[in-house]
Amino acid sequence: MTTAAPAADPVLDPLPLLKGLGSLRKLTGMYPPGHPAIAQKLGELDAAVQAHLRRTDVLRLDVIHGEVHVDGLSVRPEGNANAKVLEELTGLGIDSIHISRGVSPADLHGLSVFLWELRDSAVSAPMAVQLAARGVCHISLARLVPLDTRWRATSWAERPADVYDPAYAESLDLMQGTFESVQDGRELKLDTVRHVVELLIEKVSGSSAALAQILAVKMYENLTYCHSVNVATLSLLLARSVGLDAQTIAAIGEAALLHDIGKTRIPLDVIRKPGALDKRERALMESHTVFGARILVEVEGLRRLTPTVALEHHRAATGAGYPDLGDRRPHLMSQLVAVADIYEAVTGARTYQAPAQPEQACLVLARLAGSKLNAALVKAFVAAVTFFPIGSVVRTNRDETGVVVATNPSDPLHPVIALATTDFARVPGQVDTSLREPSGGYARHIVETLQPPLGLDIGDFLQA
Ligand SMILES: [Fe+2]
Numbered sequence: 252m253t254t255a256a257p258a259a260d261p262v263l264d265p266l267p268l269l270k271g272l273g274s275l276r277k278l279t280g281m282y283p284p285g286h287p288a289i290a291q292k293l294g295e296l297d298a299a300v301q302a303h304l305r306r307t308d309v310l311r312l313d314v315i316h317g318e319v320h321v322d323g324l325s326v327r328p329e330g331n332a333n334a335k336v337l338e339e340l341t342g343l344g345i346d347s348i349h350i351s352r353g354v355s356p357a358d359l360h361g362l363s364v365f366l367w368e369l370r371d372s373a374v375s376a377p378m379a380v381q382l383a384a385r386g387v388c389h390i391s392l393a394r395l396v397p398l399d400t401r402w403r404a405t406s407w408a409e410r411p412a413d414v415y416d417p418a419y420a421e422s423l424d425l426m427q428g429t430f431e432s433v434q435d436g437r438e439l440k441l442d443t444v445r446h447v448v449e450l451l452i453e454k455v456s457g458s459s460a461a462l463a464q465i466l467a468v469k470m471y472e473n474l475t476y477c478h479s480v481n482v483a484t485l486s487l488l489l490a491r492s493v494g495l496d497a498q499t500i501a502a503i504g505e506a507a508l509l510h511d512i513g514k515t516r517i518p519l520d521v522i523r524k525p526g527a528l529d530k531r532e533r534a535l536m537e538s539h540t541v542f543g544a545r546i547l548v549e550v551e552g553l554r555r556l557t558p559t560v561a562l563e564h565h566r567a568a569t570g571a572g573y574p575d576l577g578d579r580r581p582h583l584m585s586q587l588v589a590v591a592d593i594y595e596a597v598t599g600a601r602t603y604q605a606p607a608q609p610e611q612a613c614l615v616l617a618r619l620a621g622s623k624l625n626a627a628l629v630k631a632f633v634a635a636v637t638f639f640p641i642g643s644v645v646r647t648n649r650d651e652t653g654v655v656v657a658t659n660p661s662d663p664l665h666p667v668i669a670l671a672t673t674d675f676a677r678v679p680g681q682v683d684t685s686l687r688e689p690s691g692g693y694a695r696h697i698v699e700t701l702q703p704p705l706g707l708d709i710g711d712f713l714q715a
């Protein structure tokens with residue numbers, strides 16, 4: 252599985268570089284241009300910068316809460332002298348210096364002159380403009396938003412590249428429009444919601460192609476409308492597997508589809524913020540439950556429990572969680588949506604999180620069973636989804652790669668797979684990994700789920 256942060260070289264020591272820059276800045280203030288002291292310091296600084304840039308295209312020095320970060324990783328320099336070096340820079344209103352490959356001694360000199368001139372004046376025009384006016388290239392300066400690590404977050408495509416099932420594609424489009432219009436302050440379109448619930452019940456939740464995309468890891472930024480369609484589909488799957496009646500199933504579809512509607516009231520930069528939320532942001536994020544319930548109680552014609560599920564879906568089965576509603580346990584319908592919600596979130600990519608494979612998501616659910624989640628519902632969900640759901644790319648103990656095209660309910664660890672060549676082209680036919688050899692042992696085991704390789708068209712494999 253890929254992670255958001257690439258394997259990095261050992262962290263570079265930024266202090267000689269920062270000290271060199273500080274000294275050069277003072278020298279440019281003290282001596283006329285071309286003075287040997289300036290030339291010597293400039294030579295040293297340039298050598299240090301170029302040494303860094305041989306290992307990375309851009310050298311990023313950020314001072315975040317008094318700590319230097321090199322390329323996003325914190326280094327904790329000890330000692331007062333070092334603290335002084337940092338103070339000099341931050342005192343000038345600068346806590347971020349990015350230097351890219353191609354930087355010249357003239358650029359570094361221009362930077363130190365600019366920093367010297369900042370001595371008496373606060374930063375007025377944008378720093379990029381001021382640097383450009385001095386002919387300084389390959390260097391950018393900025394004030395950082397505290398703890399902003401956005402630049403190193405992975406950016407994912409906004410939605411699945413190809414949607415194989417037309418009803419799933421239609422549901423995504425309709426809910427995107429619905430969420431956007433609520434975000435703009437318009438009323439929730441009840442007709443659209445009903446139509447999508449119908450599509451999900453009658454088509455999407457029974458379509459292998461759609462389920463393959465919903466159950467397997469999702470390599471795209473899982474925005475709220477998409478997450479909502481997926482959670483609703485998974486909730487329907489779970490509701491069916493525990494034998495609920497048609498009326499209840501329809502109510503669950505609606506409630507699950509709208510469980511996160513309150514997120515339309517939360518600024519997108521908080522929803523997509525990589526890294527930890529601060530206290531205020533966390534409180535705001537958690538309030539999507541209350542916002543959601545408020546939006547939904549105002550809509551006439553929705554089912555009775557739809558606002559309840561929006562309010563309670565982050566409450567624990569034992570009664571904890573948010574919002575604080577005392578010891579009251581959430582409605583069973585909220586507990587059901589909570590299981591689908593967590594599975595969907597864990598297998599989905601976010602700016603701050605690489606997606607997890609289905610079997611890892613099932614293990615997450617298993618860990619939460621009995622505390623946050625209802626244990627019986629987790630058991631039913633994992634049985635319905637299985638560890639290797641349709642659409643998973645797997646490796647067998649014979650070192651074959653294949654795509655799961657059917658599951659064996661009586662033997663969930665041994666699905667039917669379509670094999671792939673080393674170039675990920677489909678090998679005709681299917682292999683049932685639950686088949687046994689004359690000795691009684693399995694002919695094949697699934698060893699692991701693989702990250703789907705870029706460009707792999709799972710739809711190709713799902714066609715019989
Ligand atoms: Fe939520």
Ligand SMILES: [Fe+2]
Pocket residue numbers: 478482510511592
């Ligand atoms: Fe959710």
